[in-house]
Amino acid sequence: xENPTTSKVVLLACGSFNPITNMHLRMFELARDHLEDxxxxxxxxxxxxxxxxxxxKKGLIEASHRVExxxxxxxxxxxxxxxxxxxxxxxxxxxxxxxxxxYEELLAREHNRDDVDTVKYTKKRRIEExxxxxxxxxxxxxxxxxxxLCGADVxxxxxxxxxxxxxxxxxxxxxxxxVCVTRSGGDPHKFINQSDDLWKYRKNIxxxxxxxxxxxxxxxxxxxxxxxxSVRYLLPESVxxxxxxxxxYSAESEQKNADxxxxxxxxxxxxxxxx
Amino acid sequence: xENPTTSKVVLLACGSFNPITNMHLRMFELARDHLEDxxxxxxxxxxxxxxxxxxxKKGLIEASHRVExxxxxxxxxxxxxxxxxxxxxxxxxxxxxxxxxxYEELLAREHNRDDVDTVKYTKKRRIEExxxxxxxxxxxxxxxxxxxxxLCGADVxxxxxxxxxxxxxxxxxxxxxxxxVCVTRSGGDPHKFINQSDDLWKYRKNIxxxxxxxxxxxxxxxxxxxxxxxxSVRYLLPESVxxxxxxxxxYSAESEQKNADxxxxxxxxxxxxxxxxxx
Numbered sequence: 325x326e327n328p329t330t331s332k333v334v335l336l337a338c339g340s341f342n343p344i345t346n347m348h349l350r351m352f353e354l355a356r357d358h359l360e361d362x363x364x365x366x367x368x369x370x371x372x373x374x375x376x377x378x379x380x381k382k383g384l385i386e387a388s389h390r391v392e393x394x395x396x397x398x399x400x401x402x403x404x405x406x407x408x409x410x411x412x413x414x415x416x417x418x419x420x421x422x423x424x425x426x427y428e429e430l431l432a433r434e435h436n437r438d439d440v441d442t443v444k445y446t447k448k449r450r451i452e453e454x455x456x457x458x459x460x461x462x463x464x465x466x467x468x469x470x471x472x473l474c475g476a477d478v479x480x481x482x483x484x485x486x487x488x489x490x491x492x493x494x495x496x497x498x499x500x501x502x503v504c505v506t507r508s509g510g511d512p513h514k515f516i517n518q519s520d521d522l523w524k525y526r527k528n529i530x531x532x533x534x535x536x537x538x539x540x541x542x543x544x545x546x547x548x549x550x551x552x553x554s555v556r557y558l559l560p561e562s563v564x565x566x567x568x569x570x571x572x573y574s575a576e577s578e579q580k581n582a583d584x585x586x587x588x589x590x591x592x593x594x595x596x597x598x599x
Numbered sequence: 600x601e602n603p604t605t606s607k608v609v610l611l612a613c614g615s616f617n618p619i620t621n622m623h624l625r626m627f628e629l630a631r632d633h634l635e636d637x638x639x640x641x642x643x644x645x646x647x648x649x650x651x652x653x654x655x656k657k658g659l660i661e662a663s664h665r666v667e668x669x670x671x672x673x674x675x676x677x678x679x680x681x682x683x684x685x686x687x688x689x690x691x692x693x694x695x696x697x698x699x700x701x702y703e704e705l706l707a708r709e710h711n712r713d714d715v716d717t718v719k720y721t722k723k724r725r726i727e728e729x730x731x732x733x734x735x736x737x738x739x740x741x742x743x744x745x746x747x748x749x750l751c752g753a754d755v756x757x758x759x760x761x762x763x764x765x766x767x768x769x770x771x772x773x774x775x776x777x778x779x780v781c782v783t784r785s786g787g788d789p790h791k792f793i794n795q796s797d798d799l800w801k802y803r804k805n806i807x808x809x810x811x812x813x814x815x816x817x818x819x820x821x822x823x824x825x826x827x828x829x830x831s832v833r834y835l836l837p838e839s840v841x842x843x844x845x846x847x848x849x850y851s852a853e854s855e856q857k858n859a860d861x862x863x864x865x866x867x868x869x870x871x872x873x874x875x876x877x878x
Contacts, residue, residue, distance in 0.1 A: 346621065346834040353831035400838060535821060544812060554628035557621040557837075561675060 330366040332468035333359055335503060336426055338410070338419050339474075340542065341374045342384055343567065344394045345559050347540040348372070352404050355473050355503045358532040368468065370404035371426060378416040379587050383546060383578040387411035389570065396562040416587035419472070420492035423500055427470045434467060471530075472496055476506035479529075480515055482522070486592040490521065497525040505532045507539065549573040605641040607745035608634055610780060611701055613685070613694050614751075615819065616649045617659055618844065619669045620836050622817040623647070627679050630750050630780045633809040643745065645679035646701060653691040654864050658823060658855040662686035664847065671839040691864035694749070695769035698777055702747045709744060748807075749773055753783035756806075757792055759799070763869040767798065774802040782809045784816065826850040 335355055341348065352370045359365040374390045375381075387408075394406040410422050417425075479502070482493050496502060506512050512531050516522040522529065540558045548555050550573060556564055567573065610630055616623060627645045634640040649665045650656075662683075669681040685697050692700075756779070759770050773779060783789050789808050793799040799806065817835045825832050827850060833841055844850065 349834040353833050357830045401833075553632045556628050556676075557624040560834075 330360075330364055333365045333367045334369045334371065334426075334430055334468055334470050335367060335473040336371045336373060336423060336470055337473040338373050338422055339375065339478075340379070340381055340384055341372060341390050341394050342381075342542050343390065343545060343559065343563060343572070344372070344397045345540045345542055345545055346557075349397060349401075349404070349560070350534070351473060351475065351505045354505050354532050354534055355530075356403075359503065359530065365469075368403070370401075370473070372398065372404065372406045373410045373422055373426070374406070374408070376411045376413050376416060378414060380416075380581045380584045380590075381586060382581045384580060385572055385577050389566075389572060393563045393566055396566055397560045399562065416591070418489070418492055418588075420489075420495050423470060423472060423496060427500070430468055430470055469501060471501040471503050473503045473505070476504055476512045476515075479504045479512050479522075482519070483515070487588050489592070494521055494525075497522060497528050501528040501530070503530045503532060505534055507534045546573045546578060550575050550578060605635075605639055608640045608642045609644045609646065609701075609705055609745055609747050610642060610750040611646045611648060611698060611747055612750040613648050613697055614650065614755075615654070615656055615659055616647060616665050616669050617656075617819050618665065618822060618836065618840060618849070619647070619672045620817045620819055620822055621834075624672060624676075624679070624837070625811070626750060626752065626782045629782050629809050629811055630807075631678075634780065634807065640746075643678070645676075645750070647673065647679065647681045648685045648697055648701070649681070649683070651686045651688050651691060653689060655691075655858045655861045655867075656863060657858045659857060660849055660854050664843075664849060668840045668843055671843055672837045674839065691868070693766070693769055693865075695766075695772050698747060698749060698773060702777070705745055705747055746778060748778040748780050750780045750782070753781055753789045753792075756781045756789050756799075759796070760792070764865050766869065771798055771802075774799060774805050778805040778807070780807045780809060782811055784811045823850045823855060827852050827855060 335352060337348070337351065339348070356367040356370070359367055372394045374387060374394055375384075377384065377387050391406060391408045391411055398404045398406055407426070409425060410417055482488055504512050512529075516526055516529060516531075545555050545558055548558075549567065555567070559567070610627060612623070612626065614623070631642040631645070634642055647669045649662060649669055650659075652659065652662050666681060666683045666686055673679045673681055682701070684700060685692055759765055781789050789806075793803055793806060793808075822832050822835055825835075826844065832844070836844075
């Protein structure tokens with residue numbers, strides 16, 4: 325039911341997806357319902373982008389498994405997809421770069437649809453690149469928007485020192501947009517209010533309240549698996565089977581990277597010391 | 600991995616299942632893990648028994664749909680099943696009667712397995728019936744016989760305190776003779792509730808409290824509300840159930856008004872009973 329006056333939106337979710345759970349999938353559904361309910365947006369696609377192994381998070385298992393589980397989980401969805409670009413990079417990639425990468429792909433696809441003339445295309449592209457580089461305001465009105473989809477915990481992680489670069493936060497909320505799915509009890513509005521950066525771009529931050537408390541955290545799921553407990557009905561069936569077939573998630577896998585520094589901390593403290 | 604010293608257990612869940620959700624299904628999984636973890640039990644089967652339409656709960660849609668959705672939801676499970684006996688009764692059936700019905704079926708199946716001699720069977724049965732009728736001690740009758748336990752959430756346990764919803768003797772029979780497995784989320788305090796009730800405290804050994812660490816409040820009420828508002832319920836229910844709901848356009852503002860002006864069956868029954876005793 326596409327209204328010609330609505331903006332097309334693609335939702336991008338970055339994260340460990342270690343493993344993907346029904347809660348992650350719910351997040352997409354809730355976000356889409358919320359945005360379309362405003363009457364201003366039409367959500368055309370969802371992208372799950374599992375983080376690369378170089379992120380070095382404790383307990384993070386191989387990207388190949390995490391990508392495959394996400395693929396199984398979204399196989400039956402008509403609009404949610406998985407992208408492995410980020411997971412295939414040898415170094416950790418900042419979220420802002422992942423967003424930029426996907427936005428450029430999105431634009432390219434739009435151009436291919438509109439315009440076969442390569443001269444016009446190149447010129448249009450150069451204009452847009454300059455536009456993107458110079459402006460913190462939105463894209464072309466009729467172009468699709470790419471918004472970062474996340475939970476309240478990610479929004480609040482903006483406040484953790486050395487986890488994000490301030491200019492990246494500004495770019496994500498200023499240029500793209502954020503859809504933050506929160507459960508009752510959290511208070512993202514308060515957090516937004518207390519941050520000048522976030523408050524400035526509050527119109528680009530869409531807070532979605534999840535009334536059905538659904539805290540199926542991947543951490544709990546991994547713990548249950550370590551203890552030989554059932555995780556059925558917390559994850560899609562095909563993912564439960566995959567986990568069993570490959571014996572993923574043990575006390576051993578949870579110790580991966582236990583003595584290694586998380587990539588962003590490593591990167592940003594290196595930067596500050598070499599400064 | 601069946602340990603010969605464990606008792607066989609069948610879990611029975613009664614409820615509206617209006618509709619069935621992933622939370623209901625999780626309840627079974629959690630209960631089984633918990634009981635087997637004690638080393639004393641082996642859970643051999645789960646039974647979902649949707650309540651009949653005569654329960655007259657507000658927003659309760661036709662039993663045929665509720666049973667079918669539960670069937671779809673459990674199709675891929677190797678141990679959880681659906682039973683439609685309760686839903687097919689024309690009057691509302693008290694939970695204690697549903698348990699008794701299923702327990703008798705369970706015994707009958709065990710006997711058919713052990714004993715083809717009808718004389719011995721009849722005698723054994725008569726002994727047991729007398730035992731059941733006269734005693735309130737836990738029924739692990741032949742101690743190699745299976746136990747039937749009622750599986751529920753903390754809300755059901757706490758509903759034991761609502762006047763005229765349960766008969767006191769039924770509560771005593773359920774916890775005294777059969778057993779209760781109560782799955783609760785962090786925040787609830789079933790232990791306190793058990794402590795504050797003499798009946799429950801007496802049979803506390805038969806009440807197994809299972810803590811659900813993964814907060815998973817997918818209440819059917821919320822699901823119905825989301826559906827009324829045209830919102831997605833994907834990933835809250837099994838996919839086959841989501842499809843069924845869509846195909847049959849179940850759950851609207853209209854369906855939620857069903858029984859809005861009718862008294863819930865237990866309240867009707869027990870207040871009728873109390874007014875009758877006066878005369």
